[in-house]
Amino acid sequence: MTQAPSRARGRPTFAETFAAHYPAMVRLAGLLGADDPEDIAQEAFARLHARMNRLRDDDAALPYLRSIVCNLTRNRLRHLRLARLRRPEPPPPAGSGEQAYLVAERHRALLAAVDRLPRRQREAVVLRYWLDLSEREIADAMGVTPGAVKSHASRAVTALGRALKETDDDR
Amino acid sequence: MIDDDLRAALDARASTYTTSPLAWAEVQRRTRGARRRRLAGLAAVPLAAGAALAGLPLVLGTGGANTAATATPPTPAATFTYHDAYQAGTAQNPPIGESLHLTGEGTARTTMLWFSRTKDQAGDTRLQLCSATQLPSGGSTAGCADQPPPDGAGWYAGGTDSMLPRPAIVVMYGAAMNGTAKVAAITDGGKRYPGRIDQPPGAPRAIWSVRHPGAARVTAIELSDRNGKRLQRIIHLPDPLTATDAAPVGPVARLDGGVTARLHQDQSLVWWNGRKLIGLDVISSSPVVNAGETMAEALDGSGTPVQDRIAEGYWFGFARAGTARVTLTLPDGRSVSAETAADPWKQGAVLFSAPFDPDGDVYAAGFRVTGHAADGRELWRQDTPPVKPLWDGKPTASPAASSGGG
The missing domain is CATH 1.10.1740.10 (RNA polymerase sigma factor, region 2, helix turn helix motif)
Structure with a gap:
């Protein structure tokens, strides 16, 4: 043993x-x-x-x-x-062609919208969608209550959806 | 689905961040430094003494602190090596042409500006204007601002207008569109503050810069040709400068000379002179540590007996509990003292403030702060070594090519 x-x-x-x-x-x-x-x-x-x-x-x-x-x-x-500190841009997506460009374009628009979010909303989005943390874990990381996390995340997603819609409308 | 898009986009961006092979060595260096400072108990920590910026993480400092206890005020022999953000920034974003050297005002020693190119996600090359700024307390920071569409237009790249507290004189800068000969900052009331245009040799664009009082609410930058014809109006919407959006806790601390301090729920300690915000200390708190971080623990964690600043005609800050009187001494013998008051929030520290408006740059010569008990015994001392300007004297391109403002 x-x-x-x-x-x-x-x-x-x-x-x-x-x-x-x-x-x-x-x-x-x-x-x-x-x-x-x-x-x-x-x-x-x-x-x-x-x-x-x-x-x-x-x-x-x-x-x-x-x-x-x-x-x-x-x-x-x-x-x-x-x-407007420059943040590293994601590399060009694998493959090429129109679809790849549109996906990349959507990433870029989405990331630009994330960059424009208020600090707390941005934290909630990154912790939830990139790290897949629970509301309790996000609350611990942000130093706020789980209720506040819910509120920040909800507002962020609404704002991002609105920003993407505007981007789509502009195309 | 936006959820899936978000995950994919964040993943894509996350994958672009690389890590240095020297990271572990750097962390070890930082932990060794912290341990040494705690043992010494009287460390020189210039970062904690920033005139405009609060808190340890705000500026980049590297190198060894001078921790020697001496019986005389700090001398120019004491040294501290700072991270050179210009060196690092130009290595990462190589300059096109020469760099421009902007003289600092108040909260910044000097700012170096240079053009560089970067590739965006679609693989297109984009021009960017990069800047590196050294603060009075020695640390430096750098960043780049991309050229926004349309091609050929000028853009705002940065400035001290986003600093908190806002400096008495704000410096803003950016890239000029071709043909620009004059620049002016325009306030919401229509007042104009003319700036200057500089053309660094070899650079693809000229650089505009303007200085204006910090109290002025500038809402636009106007670029004109040599005949005064407007070429472009850059809308500038300054961020609302709020120290914190968390509610205050407990009573307000009223100190000598009219300075007040308020602690907020997010452990922001905000300093005021009347209705003017003059300082901000961010005292970290973490809900996953058994004991939330207090002012006393913030001092202990940083290995410093005092966190202080000189701003807006005052010297103020907080120090270890038990300190009855604090004194700041300059190398030329001038000094200022203040009686302390217990913090009203039971954070295990004392607060102090005193009117103090020395001429010139106190960080250039260094200074010493000592803490005394009620019976006069010296409890601790902290030396802030002289700050050596990182980029003064560097050959720069601009003055000969300047075309003046207007």
Whole structure:
């Protein structure tokens, strides 16, 4: 009989947490509009390191990271709104032709509409549709109530639908 | 379905973010730095002392802090190396032609502007105007603003108008359309603030820049030819600058000189002088940590005994509980002191403010803040080393080609 290393049954080490979640935190910061997503993610991990032994349980690291990334990005945007910072555009879609172009165009219009959402609505959309989090998890990340999450997400989807309709009407 | 489209679009964008192979080393460096600062207990953390911007995450600082305790005010020998956003930005977005160097005003040391090209999703090449700005407290940030359609038009690229609190003098800049010789910022009341047009050698466009009082509500930028004929009117709708949309909690703290502070539900600490917003500290809170982060924990977490700023004729901030008096000392011997008051929100900190309006750039020479107990004992000290301008003296292109404003 083999025995798993004790660490495997206990709390993941900081290095393991970093390896598992760093790329996702960079992407989360980027999707929330951070101008330097890596800086946000690195700062979030540095803060996690300082608080590893104060987390309520083993599963709290990831929610904590998400909430810090949201906070840091929000703060950064709030204070340093250098207008219209360019965010990386998605690469051209695989394949080519008119359909691919229209899909890409729809992505572009949709992402542009996401960029124009108020901060809280944008957070709710990214956390819900990119990370597929529950309302409770989104509420924890955003530091609001689940009811507020529902409200932000609902308003965001309405606004995005309206923006897409206007884009379609313009074609 | 918009749900599916959203997932696909966000996935597509997410896949474009890359990670640096040096990320782990950088995180280790940050954690080592934080540990060292906690142990030292008197770290120099210029980021915490930003004149215009609050909070640690707002500017990019790298390098080692000078944590030596000395008995004299900080000297120019103390150093701190800052992230160079211009260097990083030009590496990522290579300049076309030379860069323009804009002199800073109030909340910004200097701004470097350069044109670059990028490809959009459809593979089309687009022109963009990039900027890198260094703040008085040393950190720097960079970003790019794409050329919006139609081709050939000018555009607003950025400025200090989006800073909070808004600086006394705002600088705005953007790309000019071909043939532009004059630029002016227009307020909603019709007042005009003329700016200047610069043509960096080798750059595909000229760059317009305007300065106007922060209190002015500029709603348009007007580009004209040499005869004064209007070529383009760029509508500028400034964002409503609100410190927070969360409700205040507890009483308002009233401090010396008429400064007041309010804590909000999202842990924003907002500083006012009368009805004028003069500062904002964002104290992180996280519902997944057992103890929500308080002002005391924010200080502890950043390894600093004090978070302060100099703005709008005041020096103000918050410090560790037990501090009865704080003193800021400049290298030339000038100083200002303030009695502290316990924070009324039970956050484990004390608040202070004092009228202080030193001439010039206090960050250029550095300064020291000391905290004393009621019996006069020194409890802590924090040195902010001199900030070396990142880009002053860099050869830039503009002045000879300037065509003036109007």
